[in-house]
Amino acid sequence: MFDYHMHSSFSADCPVPMEDMIKGAIQKGLTEICFTEHIDYEYPDDTIVFDFDKKEYASKLIEMQKKYEGHIRIKKGVEIGVQPHILDKYDELMAKEVFDFVICSMHTVEKKGLHYGEFFEHKTIEEAYGIYYAELLYCVKNYKQFNILGHVDLVKRYTKKTV
Incomplete structure (x- = not known):
């Protein structure tokens, strides 16, 4: 059995x-x-930085791979938070770094975070979902350097019942 969606203290949310x-x-x-630590460029909350020191991360992974060899296989991954206007930043990241596994997720829509509800203001549920999935589809069609989509129904988790 395996888990390829794991975060550690290299992710701002763990x-x-x-x-x-x-x-x-x-x-x-x-x-x-596989540790798929968060990189989420232009995340709309200045109190959270979804990025990490790639060299320190790689070094720690190598250390852990050696230490736990024969007990568990440990892979190097990343979970990227895509938005239509920043796909080129992820291309630059992938040109510099090598990951065993990349999760493509969308945590921000219209440059607004889903987590705090701002995105849903003045929209019906149908409008909000339509915008979310249109942006996600754009990213999937225009960005190919990933292995799997992450939590494609994330918009549902943060939908207010009164929208």
């Missing part, structure tokens, strides 16, 4: 050290994992 995540994965019987 305080758990990488080694603790590995130990937990081994305890659960996983045989292969």
Whole structure:
């Protein structure tokens, strides 16, 4: 069994050290994992920076791969937060970095975060979903450097019942 959507303290939304995540994965019987730390350029909340030190990340991964060799396979991944106007920034990232696995996710629509509800203001549910999926479709058609789409129904998680 494996898990390719794991975050550690390299992601702004996870305080758990990488080694603790590995130990937990081994305890659960996983045989292969991939850390897909968040990079979300232009995330609309200045209090959160969804980026990390790539050299430190690679170094820690190599250290953990060596330490846990024979117990679990550990891969290097990333979860990118796409938006139509910043796809070129992810092209630049992929030209510089090598990842075993890339998750393409959308956390921001119309340059507004889904998490805080601002995107949904003054829209019906149908309008909000239409815009979300139109932007996601644009990104999928115009950006190819990923392995899988992440939580394509994320918009549903943050939809206000009163929209």
